[in-house]
Amino acid sequence: MSGVRSAQRRRSWRQLLRQTWAIVALPLISILLALVVGAFIILASQFILPGHVFDPGLAFTAYSALFQGAFGSFNAIVDTLVSTAPLVLGGLAVGLAFKAGLFNIGAQGQFLLGALASVAVGVAVSSWPPFVALPLALGAGMLAGAFWGFIPGALKAVSGAHEVVTTIMLNYVAVAVVAWMVSGPLDLGTSPSPITGVVGNAGLPIIIGRNGHAGILVAAAAVPLVAYLLYRTTRGFEIRTVGANPDAARYAGMRPRFLIVLTMSLAGLLAGTAGSVVVLGVTRQMTASFGTTVGFDSIAVALLGRSNPFGIVFAALLFGSMRAGAALMQIEAGIPPELVDVLEATILLFLVASPYLRRVLRLGGVRTGLEGSETITRSYGGGEAVAR
Amino acid sequence: MTAAPDSTAAFAPVHAPALEMRGITKRYPGVVANDHIDLTVRPGEIHALLGENGAGKTTLMNVLYGLARPDEGEILLNGQVVHIAGPADAIARGINMVHQHFMLVPVLSVADNILLGEETMRGPIFLDRREAHRRIVELGRRFGFEIDPEARVGSLSVGWQQRVEILKALYRNARILVLDEPTAVLTPQETEEIFAVLRHLAEEGHSIVFISHKLYEVLEIADRITVIRRGRVVGERLPGETSEDDLAEMMVGREVQLTVDRGTSHPGAVTLRVEGLHARDDRGTEVVRGVDFEVRSGEILGVAGVAGNGQDELVEVIVGLRRAAAGRVLLDDNDITGHSPRRVNEAGVGYIPADRQRFGLVLPFPLADNLVLTQYHQAPYAHGFRRDDRAIEAHAEERIRQFDVRATSAEVKASTLSGGNQQKIIVAREFGPERRLLVLDQPTRGLDVGSIEFIHRQAIAKRDAGTAILLVSAELDEVLELSDRIAVMYRGRIVAMRDGRTADKNEIGLLMATGGERAAAGDGGTAA
Numbered sequence: 001m002s003g004v005r006s007a008q009r010r011r012s013w014r015q016l017l018r019q020t021w022a023i024v025a026l027p028l029i030s031i032l033l034a035l036v037v038g039a040f041i042i043l044a045s046q047f048i049l050p051g052h053v054f055d056p057g058l059a060f061t062a063y064s065a066l067f068q069g070a071f072g073s074f075n076a077i078v079d080t081l082v083s084t085a086p087l088v089l090g091g092l093a094v095g096l097a098f099k100a101g102l103f104n105i106g107a108q109g110q111f112l113l114g115a116l117a118s119v120a121v122g123v124a125v126s127s128w129p130p131f132v133a134l135p136l137a138l139g140a141g142m143l144a145g146a147f148w149g150f151i152p153g154a155l156k157a158v159s160g161a162h163e164v165v166t167t168i169m170l171n172y173v174a175v176a177v178v179a180w181m182v183s184g185p186l187d188l189g190t191s192p193s194p195i196t197g198v199v200g201n202a203g204l205p206i207i208i209g210r211n212g213h214a215g216i217l218v219a220a221a222a223v224p225l226v227a228y229l230l231y232r233t234t235r236g237f238e239i240r241t242v243g244a245n246p247d248a249a250r251y252a253g254m255r256p257r258f259l260i261v262l263t264m265s266l267a268g269l270l271a272g273t274a275g276s277v278v279v280l281g282v283t284r285q286m287t288a289s290f291g292t293t294v295g296f297d298s299i300a301v302a303l304l305g306r307s308n309p310f311g312i313v314f315a316a317l318l319f320g321s322m323r324a325g326a327a328l329m330q331i332e333a334g335i336p337p338e339l340v341d342v343l344e345a346t347i348l349l350f351l352v353a354s355p356y357l358r359r360v361l362r363l364g365g366v367r368t369g370l371e372g373s374e375t376i377t378r379s380y381g382g383g384e385a386v387a388r
Numbered sequence: 389m390t391a392a393p394d395s396t397a398a399f400a401p402v403h404a405p406a407l408e409m410r411g412i413t414k415r416y417p418g419v420v421a422n423d424h425i426d427l428t429v430r431p432g433e434i435h436a437l438l439g440e441n442g443a444g445k446t447t448l449m450n451v452l453y454g455l456a457r458p459d460e461g462e463i464l465l466n467g468q469v470v471h472i473a474g475p476a477d478a479i480a481r482g483i484n485m486v487h488q489h490f491m492l493v494p495v496l497s498v499a500d501n502i503l504l505g506e507e508t509m510r511g512p513i514f515l516d517r518r519e520a521h522r523r524i525v526e527l528g529r530r531f532g533f534e535i536d537p538e539a540r541v542g543s544l545s546v547g548w549q550q551r552v553e554i555l556k557a558l559y560r561n562a563r564i565l566v567l568d569e570p571t572a573v574l575t576p577q578e579t580e581e582i583f584a585v586l587r588h589l590a591e592e593g594h595s596i597v598f599i600s601h602k603l604y605e606v607l608e609i610a611d612r613i614t615v616i617r618r619g620r621v622v623g624e625r626l627p628g629e630t631s632e633d634d635l636a637e638m639m640v641g642r643e644v645q646l647t648v649d650r651g652t653s654h655p656g657a658v659t660l661r662v663e664g665l666h667a668r669d670d671r672g673t674e675v676v677r678g679v680d681f682e683v684r685s686g687e688i689l690g691v692a693g694v695a696g697n698g699q700d701e702l703v704e705v706i707v708g709l710r711r712a713a714a715g716r717v718l719l720d721d722n723d724i725t726g727h728s729p730r731r732v733n734e735a736g737v738g739y740i741p742a743d744r745q746r747f748g749l750v751l752p753f754p755l756a757d758n759l760v761l762t763q764y765h766q767a768p769y770a771h772g773f774r775r776d777d778r779a780i781e782a783h784a785e786e787r788i789r790q791f792d793v794r795a796t797s798a799e800v801k802a803s804t805l806s807g808g809n810q811q812k813i814i815v816a817r818e819f820g821p822e823r824r825l826l827v828l829d830q831p832t833r834g835l836d837v838g839s840i841e842f843i844h845r846q847a848i849a850k851r852d853a854g855t856a857i858l859l860v861s862a863e864l865d866e867v868l869e870l871s872d873r874i875a876v877m878y879r880g881r882i883v884a885m886r887d888g889r890t891a892d893k894n895e896i897g898l899l900m901a902t903g904g905e906r907a908a909a910g911d912g913g914t915a916a
Contacts (some may be wrong), residue, residue, distance in 0.1 A: 233773045234765045237757070244750045250709065251739075251747040252761045253730030 005153025023311075025363060027304055030350035031318070033357075035063065037346045042335055062333035066340075069328030076328075078209035082282065084320030085110075085219035089274035090298025091316050092226050093149075093267040094306035097163075099230060100263040101243035106167025107271040108150060109174035110145040114272025115237045115279040116178050117144030119196050119286045120186060122279070126200025137202035138218075138276050145272010146265045148174065153264025157257035162263065171295070182288040204281035213281030222270060222319035227309040229266075239263055271295060294339075298349050319344060404467035405562050406595040407483075408841050412461035414447050422620040423555055424461070434586060434596045434612035434782050438603075439638055440836035442806040445599050449566050452597075453485050465521045465564075478818040484557035485566040488834075494542030499524055502556045512625040528560050531588045533581075546695065547578035554585065555826040565589065566597045567656070569579050569598040571605055576864060578693075583609050601639070601836045603646070617641055632789050640838045651852070653872045655684035658721075659856035660706070660825050665715035666725075675701050675715065677866035677880035685914040688847065690871025690888060692864055694900050699860045700742065703829045706858070707739045708732040714842045719825060737900060740814055740831045742860075744807075748814040751803035755795055756784035758802045791816040792842070795885065807826040808839030815846055822885040825856045832866060845910050864900070868893060878903035 001124045039059035048056050055061070090107050097104035118141035125133040152166040183194035201308040230236040241375070242249040242259045249256050252358055274294055297319055304318070305311030326337030350357065358361075396853045407429040414422040429435045438443045449458040452463065452471035462469050465481060472478050479486075484829070492501050492916035499520055510516035521537045528535040533551060541552060548746075557565055571579045585608060586596055600606050605626075606613055608809065613625045615638040622638050636644040655707045660683040669678035673697040683689045693699050706717055708729040717725045719735055727735070741747035742908060749758050760780050768779040784798035793812045795805060802810060811831070818826065832840040848871060851857055861867050867874055869886035876899040883903045886896065898904055 094551070101669055170495060223498055232777075234770045237775060241750055241753070244752050245746070247746050248748065248750050248761065251729060252764075253733055255726060328598060387694055 005187050026354040026357060027306075027351065028198065028317075029357060029361070030349050030354065033350050034346035038339060038343050039063070041342060042333075042339070045335070050216040052375075058333060060337045062339070063330040064327040065323065065332035069170030069325030070323075070330075072328075075210050075372035076324065078212040078312075080321040080322040081208075081216050082211050082320075083323040084295045085216045085281075086274040086278050086292075087297055087301050087316035087320050088219040088313055089222055089277065090106070090294050090311035091223055091301030091305055092309060093269075094298045094302035095305060095309065095312050096226060096230070096239075096270065097263055097267040098108055098302060098307040099243045100239045101246065101261060102153075102156075102260065102262065102263060103164050104149070104167060104267050104271075105164055105299065106149065106170050106295075106299045107267070107274075108293075109167065109171035110148040110268040110271035111298075112171075112174040112178050112277040112290070112297040113148040114141035114145035114275030115286065115290065117141050117272070117274075118202075119199060119279050120277035123186065123285075125200065125202055128201055130201045130205070133202035134199070134204065134280070137199060137280055138204075138273070140264040141272050141276030141280075142269050143250065143272070145257075145275060146269035148272065149268015150261060150265040156264075157260050177289075178286070178290055178309050179288045180240045182286055182290065186286070196286045198285045199280055202280060203284050211282070213277075215277030215281040216355035218273060218277055219321070223309050223313055226270070230309070235262075236242070248267070264356075274298070288341070297344065300344055302353065303348060347377065372373050379385075390683050404466070405429060406433070406466060407597075408467075409448070409452065409463040410462050410464065412451055412463075414444075414450060414451060414456060415460050418617050422458070422461075422688075425616065425621055426621070427614055427621070429597060430636065431593045431595055432590050432593045433611045434590050434609055436600060436613045437605040437615040437616065438601060438606055438613055438635060438639060440601060440838055441808050441834075443639070445616060445852060446568070447619075448616070449485065449568065449597070449599065452478070452483060452566065454643055463803075466630075470742070476633045479562075480858075482561060482563035482847065483566070484560060484564070485560035486550070486553045486568065486570060488572060490553055492541050492552060494540070494893075497537065497539060498535060498539050498541060498552050498555075499537035501552060502559050504773045506560050507904055510608075523559065525554060525556055531585050533585065538700040540549045544570060545578070547574055547581060550574070550582060554589075558589075562594070562857050564595045566595070566599070568599045569601075570598070570836065571600065571602060571659055576897055579605065579666075583675055584875060586845065594711065598875050601678045603837070606635070607632065615639055622692060623696075630831045632809075637839050640834070644837055644841055646837065648848055648870050649869060652849055653687050655872065656854060657685055658682045659685045660858065661716075661718040661721075662702075662706070663716045663718070665702065665705060665717065665788075666711055666713040667698075667705045667710055669701055675880050676705065679715070679877075679880070679882055681875055681882060681885075683856040683858050685824070686851055686854045687872045688851050688859055688870050688888070689861045689868035690874045691858070691877050691882075692874055693860075693862070693877035693902055695862045697877050698843060700829070702877070703739075703742075703827055703858075703860055706732075707737060707827055735823060738818035738820065738823040738826045740811075740818055740826070740828045741831040742809055742833065744814055747800045749810060752801055754799045754814060755788065755793070756780050756798040758813050759787050759798075761817060763817075763820075787816040791846075806840075808835045811835055811839060811843065815843055819846055819850055822851070823855055825858065828857060828859045828862075830861055831859070832861075848856055864893065864897060868896070876900055 002189070013325040038362050042059040043056070046058060055133050068078055071077055090111060093107045093110065094104050096114070097226065097301050118137045122137035125136050133191050135323045148170060152163045152170060155161040155166050157161050182196055186196040187194040188197050204215050206212060207214050230240060238249065238254045240261055241252065241254060248305035278292065278294065301312055301319055304315035323338045330337055405428045409425060409427040410423045412419070425448055426450070428530045437445050439864050447456060451458045452472070454474040463472060463659070464470065470481065472481065492858055493504070498519065503515065503520055508516045508520040521811060524535065524537045533557065535551065535904055541549060544651060554565070569661060570582060588598055598606070598610060602914050608625055613627065613630070613635065615622050615625070615640060625635070632646060647653065662679055662681050664678055665679045666674060669675045677698070679702060681689065691699055691713050701710055708727050708731065712725050716723055720738065722735070724735055725731055727752060728841065745751060750761065757780070759782065762777070763769060769776055773827055788798060791812050793809050793816065795809060802813060805813070832843055835843070847857060857900070859867065859870060868888065874886045874888050874891050874894060874896065875882045876884040878900065
């Protein structure tokens with residue numbers, strides 16, 4: 001369990017260091033190996049690019065541009081934070097559900113619904129005073145996301161319908177709802193491609209640098225809140241117990257059905273907030289094809305962060321910085337930003353293979369696997385998280 | 389391919405042991421699990437390996453099965469030094485293991501289970517089912533039982549499932565069979581039947597390593613007994629020259645009281661009253677069919693019965709995990725029928741579930757959390773929605789000391805403890821002072837003698853403190869030893885009630901197996 005117990009405070013620094021190493025060793029190795037694989041892909045890609053002179057140093061150029069783009073200047077760092085914020089919120093949405101033994105693939109749909117509700121309300125109140133308009137728009141996004149998480153939770157609690165199936169389906173529904181709302185009721189009608197109005201006063205204020213909006217603070221506040229819920233409250237103990245052993249939870253007098261609905265709603269709320277933060281802080285309006293992959297990236301973030309709220313911050317920072325740096329990588333090295341997707345996926349593959357990595361690298365004491373992997377296998381194996 | 393008749397046994401020199409393990413040493417960080425263990429098993433011998441949980445039996449067998457590599461020592465099969473690379477290699481060399489938790493696929497047939505991984509083929513593509521069936525039936529007959537290869541394994545009783553496991557090993561031409569606590573899940577009758585099969589196997593020249601900590605069984609079945617304690621062999625005995633007390637002392641390293649002195653009980657007012665209770669199992673079959681009984685404060689009521697006669701469901705209804713189809717459960721004259729597990733718990737009912745790892749513990753959680761699993765929401769462990777880590781930890785440290793749980797700290801995960809210590813955690817949690825009733829479902833299943841003694845003592849102490857105790861156990865000896873009164877449960881009814889001090893073991897065993905009295909006297913259901 002993560003370090004919040006008082007006994008751990010008494011432990012010596014060396015022990016703490018060893019413990020930390022045990023937890024971070026394999027993720028770090030996975031990241032390094034993914035970078036190596038990415039380097040090969042960069043080098044190989046030169047053969048299919050027409051008129052390209054083979055440059056053996058291109059991988060280095062690309063990675064250093066990626067790094068420069070993410071951390072090279074004050075504004076780059078702010079951009080990294082901006083792309084990290086929704087990933088933190090989304091990662092928490094998936095990680096919290098993992099803790100309850102639920103595989104929330106629906107973060108994407110919850111994200112979209114949150115974004116949509118925030119835009120809808122934001123446009124409507126765009127001329128109201130900011131301190132009224134912003135909370136309304138943000139709150140609408142949270143509620144819409146929570147509602148989109150509540151549905152699969154309730155379905156599972158009532159009928160046992162599996163959340164993996166229902167959340168995937170609800171993702172499609174969310175895409176369709178967004179397309180209809182934006183091209184219908186919310187369309188400004190001023191341009192051939194549908195687009196909503198701007199959120200105006202409901203937008204998140206820029207608080208740092210060129211693009212640094214207040215959504216960064218929202219994400220930063222969510223982390224300790226979720227950690228507090230999970231590790232310091234009885235409700236959090238119940239959520240973790242249901243996730244670790246639903247039978248024991250029932251034996252202990254907890255209510256697994258209620259906890260499933262609650263957790264999914266909270267997860268939806270977090271993912272919905274991620275959507276709100278993006279539309280209120282970055283795009284400030286919405287197109288019918290409004291699509292980011294934040295909801296899906298969140299699954300990777302939660303896995304890499306081992307579902308631990310603080311681990312999720314680091315994972316989100318990694319993915320966020322790669323997203324932010326991708327543009328400069330394209331300019332300076334001519335490598336398309338999609339390489340970042342390849343890197344993300346490769347990191348995950350190495351993480352999944354971590355028991356094997358540990359054996360090959362003879363790392364005796366380190367922890368393998370993914371915090372959520374048991375949940376995933378149980379989910380796909382027709383799990384039985386709902387008590388009879 | 390038919391099973392090769394005992395060629396190896398016949399041609400091997402008489403003095404060469406079928407299996408010899410010499411100086412096996414296996415170290416894990418911080419512990420020496422096996423410390424120069426020597427074990428010699430002759431052809432046709434049933435060799436019992438006796439030791440407490442954590443003594444190193446499992447490690448030794450993992451070394452034999454190729455699952456663990458020894459740091460020192462060597463293994464000889466029929467006088468030849470061998471290196472066993474892994475389970476597949478072990479099986480190829482004729483070593484087979486029957487695990488305590490069966491490795492069977494319940495939805496598949498007996499034949500399919502046996503063929504998994506060892507397919508009998510007709511050509512390169514097709515299974516030769518007919519030949520496989522023939523061999524399975526023939527093997528079964530050879531060892532004294534008729535088995536239907538088409539039966540679904542999930543529909544078989546535990547005793548028969550075990551026979552399937554043994555058949556699986558024989559089908560792979562096993563010469564050395566390791567049985568890990570084979571009787572832990574069996575009734576006395578089933579145990580006898582399995583013993584007959586094992587003797588048959590031994591007569592045919594198979595060597596059997598029988599892992600157990602049930603002393604009387606070991607004395608009954610084994611040709612030789614090796615006792616290990618803390619990773620070392622402490623002695624080898626022939627059953628004729630030893631006794632249960634002697635073996636127990638060797639195992640534990642001190643004198644053990646095998647039967648706790650139950651003393652005299654002083655039953656008080658009725659604490660638990662069950663009236664006309666009916667309940668269904670998960671498939672909707674009525675398995676509790678009209679049960680009445682009462683448990684007084686300061687007394688232990690033992691429920692004896694072959695597993696699957698409705699005891700599990702009866703217990704689940706009482707503690708609130710299952711709905712009653714009809715009837716009432718009263719605690720101190722308050723109707724608690726249909727109350728949630730939380731409310732039943734708060735009314736003062738402690739419960740030791742039969743499956744401790746599934747229900748009683750959250751294995752990946754620290755001991756401290758497990759020790760408050762049923763009280764985590766109450767003061768002093770929580771104030772409102774806030775958990776009080778300090779109180780939880782203080783409670784854990786106190787209980788760990790009080791109940792002598794062997795653990796380095798309250799922060800270690802429950803999964804790292806041995807079975808006996810895991811059960812102590814549950815006992816420490818559920819045997820609180822405020823309990824009016826304790827429901828003990830198989831409280832010592834799979835535990836070593838030391839832990840059993842401890843838990844029995846605790847139960848007696850609670851009884852003497854005035855707690856009512858309902859004890860359900862498939863272990864007839866346990867019921868006989870502890871109970872003030874014994875109820876025999878058969879097919880969802882209580883068919884007899886006997887005084888615990890005068891009850892006759894054979895009679896109870898017969899009642900468990902046949903329901904005797906009720907069959908003779910009609911639907912007499914109850915007695916008290």
